[in-house]
Amino acid sequence: MIRTSEDLKRETERTRQARRTGAATQVLVSMGTCGIAAGTQPVLDAIRTTLKERGLEEKVDVVQTGCMGICHSEPCIEVIDRVNGRDFIYGQVTPQQVPALLDVGAEPSKGLQSVPRTWHYPDDGEPSNGRPQARIVLRNSGRIDPERLDDYLEKDGYQALANVLTSMKPDAVTDVVTKSGLRGRGGGGFPTGKKWAFAANVSAPEKFVVCNADEGDPGAFMDRAILESDPHSVLEGMAIAGFAIGSHRGVIYIRAEYPLAVKRLFAAIDQAKRAGLLGKNLFGSGFDFDIEIKYGAGAFVCGEETALIHSVEGYRGEPTIKPPFPAVAGLWKRPTIVNNVETLANVPTIIRRGAAWFRGFGTPNSPGTKVFALAGKVNKVGLAEVPMGMTLRQIIFGIGEGIKNGRNFKAVQTGGPSGGCIREDELDTPIDYDTLRNLGSMMGSGGMIVMDEDDCMVNIAKFFLEFTLDESCGKCTPCRIGNKRLFEMLSKICDGKGSSETLQRLESLSLTIKDTSLCGLGQTSPNPVLATMRKFADEYREHVHDRHCRSGVCTALVRYVINERCVGCMLCARNCPVNCIAGERKKSHVIDEVKCIRCGVCFEKCKFHAIDRA
Amino acid sequence: MGTACCPIAADGVLDRFPEKRAELEAYLASLETGDSPGSNRSYLIQSLHKAQHLYGFLPESVQLHVANRLKLHLAEVYGVISFYSFFTDQPVGRYRICVCTGTACFVKGAGKLMEEFKHHLAIEEGETTGNGMYSLGGLRCVGACSLAPVVVVNDKVYAHVTPTMVPDILSACR
Numbered sequence: 062m063i064r065t066s067e068d069l070k071r072e073t074e075r076t077r078q079a080r081r082t083g084a085a086t087q088v089l090v091s092m093g094t095c096g097i098a099a100g101t102q103p104v105l106d107a108i109r110t111t112l113k114e115r116g117l118e119e120k121v122d123v124v125q126t127g128c129m130g131i132c133h134s135e136p137c138i139e140v141i142d143r144v145n146g147r148d149f150i151y152g153q154v155t156p157q158q159v160p161a162l163l164d165v166g167a168e169p170s171k172g173l174q175s176v177p178r179t180w181h182y183p184d185d186g187e188p189s190n191g192r193p194q195a196r197i198v199l200r201n202s203g204r205i206d207p208e209r210l211d212d213y214l215e216k217d218g219y220q221a222l223a224n225v226l227t228s229m230k231p232d233a234v235t236d237v238v239t240k241s242g243l244r245g246r247g248g249g250g251f252p253t254g255k256k257w258a259f260a261a262n263v264s265a266p267e268k269f270v271v272c273n274a275d276e277g278d279p280g281a282f283m284d285r286a287i288l289e290s291d292p293h294s295v296l297e298g299m300a301i302a303g304f305a306i307g308s309h310r311g312v313i314y315i316r317a318e319y320p321l322a323v324k325r326l327f328a329a330i331d332q333a334k335r336a337g338l339l340g341k342n343l344f345g346s347g348f349d350f351d352i353e354i355k356y357g358a359g360a361f362v363c364g365e366e367t368a369l370i371h372s373v374e375g376y377r378g379e380p381t382i383k384p385p386f387p388a389v390a391g392l393w394k395r396p397t398i399v400n401n402v403e404t405l406a407n408v409p410t411i412i413r414r415g416a417a418w419f420r421g422f423g424t425p426n427s428p429g430t431k432v433f434a435l436a437g438k439v440n441k442v443g444l445a446e447v448p449m450g451m452t453l454r455q456i457i458f459g460i461g462e463g464i465k466n467g468r469n470f471k472a473v474q475t476g477g478p479s480g481g482c483i484r485e486d487e488l489d490t491p492i493d494y495d496t497l498r499n500l501g502s503m504m505g506s507g508g509m510i511v512m513d514e515d516d517c518m519v520n521i522a523k524f525f526l527e528f529t530l531d532e533s534c535g536k537c538t539p540c541r542i543g544n545k546r547l548f549e550m551l552s553k554i555c556d557g558k559g560s561s562e563t564l565q566r567l568e569s570l571s572l573t574i575k576d577t578s579l580c581g582l583g584q585t586s587p588n589p590v591l592a593t594m595r596k597f598a599d600e601y602r603e604h605v606h607d608r609h610c611r612s613g614v615c616t617a618l619v620r621y622v623i624n625e626r627c628v629g630c631m632l633c634a635r636n637c638p639v640n641c642i643a644g645e646r647k648k649s650h651v652i653d654e655v656k657c658i659r660c661g662v663c664f665e666k667c668k669f670h671a672i673d674r675a
Numbered sequence: 676m677g678t679a680c681c682p683i684a685a686d687g688v689l690d691r692f693p694e695k696r697a698e699l700e701a702y703l704a705s706l707e708t709g710d711s712p713g714s715n716r717s718y719l720i721q722s723l724h725k726a727q728h729l730y731g732f733l734p735e736s737v738q739l740h741v742a743n744r745l746k747l748h749l750a751e752v753y754g755v756i757s758f759y760s761f762f763t764d765q766p767v768g769r770y771r772i773c774v775c776t777g778t779a780c781f782v783k784g785a786g787k788l789m790e791e792f793k794h795h796l797a798i799e800e801g802e803t804t805g806n807g808m809y810s811l812g813g814l815r816c817v818g819a820c821s822l823a824p825v826v827v828v829n830d831k832v833y834a835h836v837t838p839t840m841v842p843d844i845l846s847a848c849r
Contacts, residue, residue, distance in 0.1 A: 095819050098832035132821030279777030282818030317724060317761050318817050320830070358720055358759030359815055375716030377758040436779035436820035443821055474778065508820075510778045524781050534758070 062337040065345050066223040069214075076215040084122035088163070089139040091203060093128035093289045094321050099135035100155075107156035108138075111163055121163075124212075127290020127325075129203030130196075130444035134176050138162060139203070152176040179460055180446065183422070184410060193460055195422060196446045197430050198283075198406045202290035207325050210332040213293040219338050221412035222297050225304055226346040234305040235261055238408065240416035242428035247273055247364070247401030248479065248505045249581075250427070250494035259388035260306040260396045268308035269397040270299050271387075272405055273369060274315040274322070277361040278477035279528065281508030283432040284402035286444055288315070288322035291406065292329035296339065298405030300350045301412060306398060311352040314369055317359065326354060361478075361532035365580045366391075366399040368534070379536045380580035401506070403432060423449030427493030431504070437473075437511040438465045454488040457511055468513040472596070476505030478525045478532075479585035481592025482518065501592045503585070517614035518597040519604050523551040525589040533582065540583030543574040547590060555615040559605040568594060613674045616659040623650050626671035633663035633672065689736035695729045699737075703744045715745040719755055723762055733764050760815065768803045768810035770848040772796075773827045777816030780824040784837075788824055789813070791838040795845060809848070 063069050090096075090105045105125070112118050129137050134152025140162065141148040151162055152174045162173060180194030181187045189195065196202070205212035213219070225234050239254025260268060272295060276284040288295065299311040315323055330352055333339040341349045355373045362368045363378040370392050372378035391397025407429060411419045420428045427449040436442050439461040447456060453473060457463070464470050472482040481502035490496050494504050512521065526548040535541045550567045553559050571587030571594075578584045594601055603609045610618040623633075623642075627649040634642040634650060641657045644650030652663070652672075664672045689696055702725045708715045722745065726737050733756055735749075742752040756762040774780075774789045789800065792811050796804055803810040819825050822834035826844060833844055 094817070094832070095821050098819055098822055098825070098834050135821070276818065277815070279781075279816035280779045280820055282816075282820055285818040318815060355717070356721055356724055357761075358724065359761035360759050361815070372720070373717065375719040375755070377754055379758075434820060436823060437782050442823075477778065508778070510782060512782055516782055521782075524778070528776075531760075 063219075063344075064337055064342075066227050068337075069219060069223050069344070073214050073217070073220070076211045079211070080215060084120055085142070085144045086121045087124055087139075087141040087143070088121055089124045089126045089129075089141070089203065091127070091129045091135060091137040091139075092125040093286060094319075095128060095132045096135045096137065097321075101136040103156045104136050104138065104154050104159060107159040108163065111159050115163075117163075124206050125208070126203045126205060127207050128286040128444065130180070130199060130286070130446070131176055131441075132443035133441045134174070137176065137203075150176040150178060184414065193451065193455060194446050195430050195448050197410055197419075197422070198287065198294075198403055198432055199290070199444065199446050200410070201294065202286060202444075205291065207290050207292055208328050210293065210329075210336060213291070217413060218293055218409075219297055221409035222300050222304075222338070223344050225301050225412060226344045226348055231261060231305050231307060234301060234412070237412060237416050238305070241411045241419040242416075242426075243404065243407055243411060243419070244427060244494060245401055246403035246407070246431065246506070248278075248476070248503065250504055253400065253404055256388060256398055256400070257302060257305050259386065260308075260398045263389055263396040265396050267310070267393075267395045268306055269392045269395055270302045270306070270308050270311040271366075271369065271373065271392060271397055271399045272299055272311065272313040273364065273366070273399050273401045274313055274319075275357045275363050275369060276316060276319075276402070276506060277364045277532075278479075278506045278508050280436055280474075280477055280510045281434045281506040283434050283444055283507055285319050285322055286432075287402050287406050288319070289325055292322075292326050293333065294406045294409055295326075295402055296329060296333055296352060298400075298408035299352060300339065300343070301408050302398060302400065302405065303350045304348055306396070308396075308398075309349045309351065311350065312373055312392070313352060313354045314357060314363070314373055315354060316357040323354065323356075330354070360534070361528075362534045362580070362582050365582060368580065369399060370397065377534070379534045380582070382579065403507075424491065424493045426495055431507055433507045433509050435461050435509050435511070437509075438468065438513040438516075439463070439511040440465055449493040450491040452489050452491055453483060453509075456509070457488070461511070464511065464513050468515065470511070471514050471516060472512045472518065472521075474502075474510040474512065474521070474589070475508065476503035476585075476588070477508050478528050479503060479581070479588055480505045481588050482512070482521070482596060484596050501595060502588070515612050515614070517555075517610050517612040518593040518600050519551065519554055519610075520612075520614045522590045522593045523548065523555055526551055526586070529582065529586040533586070537577075537579035537583060539574045539577040540579070540586060543570055543578075544583075544586055546570060547574070547587065551590070554601065554604050555610075556617045557604070557608045557615070561605065564594070564601060564605060609675075613661065613664075619659050619661075620654065620675045621652055621657060621659065621661070621664055622673045622675060623652055624671055624673050625649070626669050628669055628671070630669070632666050632668070636662050636666045638662065686734045686736050688730060688734040689740050692730070699726055699729055699740070703741070708745060710746060712746050716747060716751075719745055719747065719752065720759070723752075723756065727762060732766050733762055734766075735764070738764070766803065766807070768808050770808060770828055771810045771812065772844075773812050773814035775815075775817055775819075775823070775825045775827065776813040777820060777823070779820035780816075783823040785824040787838055788826060788836055788841065791841045792845075795841055809845070 139150045180196045181192045235257045243253045244250040360378045363372045365380045368378040368380040387397040423429045432446045441462045445460045474482045533540045629647040641653040706718045738752045742749045826833045826836045
């Protein structure tokens with residue numbers, strides 16, 4: 062049991078000593094959701110078997126970590142050779158490669174794919190050396206076993222909490238967070254210290270700290286990665302927040318789609334309780350703090366704080382008008398702060414290193430780093446934690462290594478269904494909360510979906526509308542009916558039935574929905590429409606006036622025609638699902654446009670570029 | 676209060692599996708519930724998760740049972756079930772095939788996968804095959820965007836799925 066800060070010091074020292082005298086070689090196996098789905102388990106089994114065969118079980122420490130952030134190369138294995146001070150990261154490892162991989166000291170060879178490290182750890186005092194990523198929130202992700210409390214303690218775990226409880230006043234804690242300039246990482250970017258101060262200043266018999274782990278933005282997965290890889294950092298952040306505002310109860314609201322994160326959170330809470338790091342009289346300070354887990358059940362709107370609170374209470378997750386703000390009357394009408402996972406995971410480091418250190422990263426208005434989930438048509442898909450103020454070009458073309466299959470970049474969507482798209486000519490803007498808003502998009506939770514020339518922007522807008530349509534809770538009319546009408550207009554345009562009037566109405570209704578909806582979901586739902594209309598106006602015009610979709614996505618606007626390059630190989634005819642291609646061997650074929658369902662199979666199959674898409 | 680306030684719903688699913696009922700009963704008894712619906716209500720969503728995990732769906736008899744134990748009205752329980760997309764009151768197949776509908780999967784061709792599954796199973800989205808083997812549906816983003824497009828069958832995640840993999844995924848279920 063850890064009852065005092067001396068106990069914690071002793072425990073931390075014990076774990077460090079164990080590391081120093083322990084195995085000289087560490088093999089880290091990435092066991093997050095992505096890793097497991099990509100096939101890490103058989104690799105882990107092979108590692109165990111090989112070590113057993115070689116009699117090295119005692120000499121090599123196999124660590125099951127969370128996400129290493131290099132999702133493009135899963136399954137990933139990192140081999141750390143402490144004797145020679147070297148480490149290698151291998152990607153796309155197969156069980157067959159394991160024996161070669163375990164030849165410690167060998168240079169990466171024998172068909173192993175080595176992954177370059179594009180990140181550094183400022184908290185370890187590591188210089189950047191040209192590595193663009195600065196991992197502060199992800200400082201333990203992929204480096205520790207999330208199910209071993211000792212691993213977290215070794216990395217200065219719970220020291221911030223001990224420090225806060227034994228030597229600081231609640232006001233001083235809030236003050237550090239305010240001075241650090243930390244802003245809500247869930248989307249809104251509201252100053253975290255300010256939020257805490259509101260709740261701290263209300264006197265009430267009971268207050269709550271709620272961690273918003275309902276990562277509903279499709280395409281964002283940093284919160285999942287943090288919870289799966291370093292759950293204790295979130296628990297510690299919550300306890301510190303609890304002390305700052307005078308709350309003794311924390312609730313983590315997590316979506317049911319993340320079973321592994323739930324499992325690891327439960328394990329972490331249990332360990333922390335048994336170690337005396339959660340519960341009664343923490344560090345002998347008289348401060349009590351407990352955390353419970355509540356599940357979401359698939360509702361995007363529950364990312365909105367008032368809706369989330371109603372869901373925790375067991376109601377339908379419908380939002381309510383603010384004020385009263387949750388900081389005044391939230392969960393069970395008590396003062397409540399709702400903070401996102403990434404925000405809370407920043408807190409322990411801010412307390413340990415101080416506000417000035419944190420401000421050494423990022424921009425004056427958006428200090429610190431942000432974890433982005435890079436996905437879509439980009440070569441290196443994964444998590445990228447970079448200082449705010451980096452440009453999108455550096456992220457997409459630097460860390461992400463450009464567009465897949467040599468295609469041309471078209472746009473990147475940030476902020477998910479509430480955000481907007483950003484064009485090529487805007488990629489050099491240093492990004493933070495404010496610059497993204499000026500570009501007609503928003504930070505959101507940090508999802509970045511990269512799109513190439515094969516994506517139709519009208520269709521993308523329609524996709525997001527379909528999502529909000531499905532997720533609108535139905536409480537207020539503009540969102541419930543307005544979005545439905547927007548979706549219908551977009552469908553009309555994609556089907557080649559739109560007119561100039563449709564475009565005008567699309568824009569004016571979008572603006573009305575933004576102005577009149579009750580909560581954040583409705584107020585931002587037309588953003589993808591407005592952003593694409595403004596930035597890709599010519600694509601909208603082509604759909605409406607020329608009945609043409611340049612990406613060939615909107616099937617109603619596409620025609621497939623066989624040109625003179627056809628050699629009569631019959632490949633297209635054999636693959637056509639509706640048998641609408643006629644012609645004899647070695648003679649030019651013809652597509653029956655009436656029967657054609659415009660699936661594009663012939664276009665993809667033809668080896669002679671003999672089919673034109675018009 | 677404390678006894679059933681309505682007749683047990685006619686579907687009879689609750690009692691058809693005594694071991695499932697016993698497990699649900701044990702779970703509900705482990706909750707710190709009292710006589711106040713206000714505080715019991717916060718256990719509702721987790722209880723429904725448990726029940727759906729056991730029965731695969733939430734038929735009226737199960738809804739009513741949960742309602743009675745938590746001293747809530749059936750209408751309140753149904754209101755919650757109909758709000759959240761995770762819950763269903765319709766029976767589902769032994770294998771729930773879910774195509775991720777997240778943005779990353781969408782731009783990587785999830786739409787074509789859905790069409791392919793529909794074609795192979797001869798059912799529409801949200802339906803179950805006549806033999807009760809497969810259900811087909813969309814799934815909210817599972818956060819495995821780096822593996823897009825993904826298909827989740829019960830708890831197994833298939834990565835980088837292409838239309839040609841669809842028959843193999845289906846046959847792997849048997």
